[in-house]
Amino acid sequence: xxxxxxxxxxxxxxxxxxxxxxxxxxxxxxxxxxxxxxxxxxxxxxxxxxxxxxxxxxxxxxxxxxxxxxxxxxxxxxxxxxxxxxxxxxxxxxxxxxxxxxxxxxxxxxxxxxxxxxxxxxxxxxxxxxxxxxxxxxxxxxxxxxxxxxxxxxxxxxxxxxxxxxxxxxxxxxxxxxxxxxxxxxxxxxxxxxxxxxxxxxxxxxxxxxxxxxxxxxxxxxxxxxxxxxxxxxxxxxxxxxxxxxxxxxxxxxxxxxxxxxxxxxxxxxxxxxxxxx
Ligand SMILES: Nc1ncnc2c1ncn2[C@@H]1O[C@H](COP(=O)(O)OP(=O)(O)O)[C@@H](O)[C@H]1O
Ligand SMILES: [Mg+2]
Numbered sequence: 001x002x003x004x005x006x007x008x009x010x011x012x013x014x015x016x017x018x019x020x021x022x023x024x025x026x027x028x029x030x031x032x033x034x035x036x037x038x039x040x041x042x043x044x045x046x047x048x049x050x051x052x053x054x055x056x057x058x059x060x061x062x063x064x065x066x067x068x069x070x071x072x073x074x075x076x077x078x079x080x081x082x083x084x085x086x087x088x089x090x091x092x093x094x095x096x097x098x099x100x101x102x103x104x105x106x107x108x109x110x111x112x113x114x115x116x117x118x119x120x121x122x123x124x125x126x127x128x129x130x131x132x133x134x135x136x137x138x139x140x141x142x143x144x145x146x147x148x149x150x151x152x153x154x155x156x157x158x159x160x161x162x163x164x165x166x167x168x169x170x171x172x173x174x175x176x177x178x179x180x181x182x183x184x185x186x187x188x189x190x191x192x193x194x195x196x197x198x199x200x201x202x203x204x205x206x207x208x209x210x211x212x213x214x215x216x217x218x219x220x221x222x223x224x225x226x227x228x229x230x231x232x233x234x235x236x237x238x239x240x241x242x243x244x245x246x247x248x249x250x251x252x253x254x255x256x257x258x259x260x261x262x263x264x265x266x267x268x269x270x271x272x273x274x275x276x277x278x
Contacts, residue, residue, distance in 0.1 A: 019082040020082075020210075021178050022179045023042070024041065024063075024067070025077040028075045028076055029072075036059050040236055042236060046210045047205055049211045049225045050212050050213065050228070052231065053231070055255070059233075060214045061102075061103065063231070065100075069090040069092050080098075081178075100182075101172055101181070102183050105164055105165065108156065109156050112153050113167050114134050116156055117134075119171075135153075137174070142167075142170050144173075145204060146203050147169075147170055147196075148166070162189050162192070162194070162197055165197050166196070169182065178208075178209065184214055184216065185197055185201070185215070186198070186215065194217070198223060201213065222242060222247065228240055230261050237260060238261025245261060249261060
């Protein structure tokens with residue numbers, strides 16, 4: 001059983017003149033007639049966990065696929081460390097230091113952990129690294145993030161869902177990314193496995209990664225995120241430092257009960273939550 005390292009120092013300072021590791025400006029994406037992303041302004045800094053939340057079909061995975069080079073935006077600007085970039089393919093995203101762990105982890109269950117971590121890198125790595133060297137490198141990345149894997153020579157089908165998620169995350173770290181996007185990393189995990197994966201995400205922040213944590217689980221995101229961004233119908237409808245919003249604020253923004261985040265403040269200084277203020 002693991003636990004979150006506490007206290008977790010907040011790393012988000014809205015006053016600091018820092019350049020985002022990754023920024024999207026007025027980004028739009030349509031699939032035929034469907035406007036999947038509209039006027040998206042989004043940032044993530046290094047040493048920061050940004051939670052991206054919203055109902056099903058809000059556009060979260062689509063945003064992840066844009067920054068990982070799977071989808072090309074219809075219009076808009078993407079900046080990496082303040083420099084304009086075009087993420088034209090997944091390999092360009094990797095070269096730009098952006099790694100994504102998608103909802104389906106794409107692990108080969110019959111292969112062991114080491115083979116899975118180097119899968120797809122055979123051409124430029126396996127020819128250079130021996131099997132022992134790959135094993136050493138795999139272990140070192142898994143150790144660095146505190147992943148608990150009984151043996152890196154186990155086939156992935158013998159691992160728990162939490163361990164498989166850890167392997168999928170560790171695999172992306174081999175490319176030494178600056179930004180890591182995690183799409184619903186805890187959605188199919190037990191409470192213990194969730195705690196382990198959240199612990200690993202906190203360690204990644206400490207290592208300096210900028211992390212985009214897409215999640216349905218508000219308890220998870222409240223436990224670890226520095227900032228929260230809420231999407232609804234393809235738009236970002238609000239964002240806030242996590243410490244400034246309540247669980248109820250977040251639910252109200254996700255469901256459309258309020259039209260922005262943080263929740264509007266009444267003249268008496270109390271939050272308007274659960275009421276339509278459109
Ligand atoms: N390849 C695609 N072609 C057409 N529509 C798509 C495609 N991918 C996503 N969409 C649509 O974009 C919207 C956002 O989907 P998605 O990003 O998967 O939402 P979320 O991850 O927030 O649940 C949905 O209406 C979905 O049907
Ligand atoms: Mg999704």
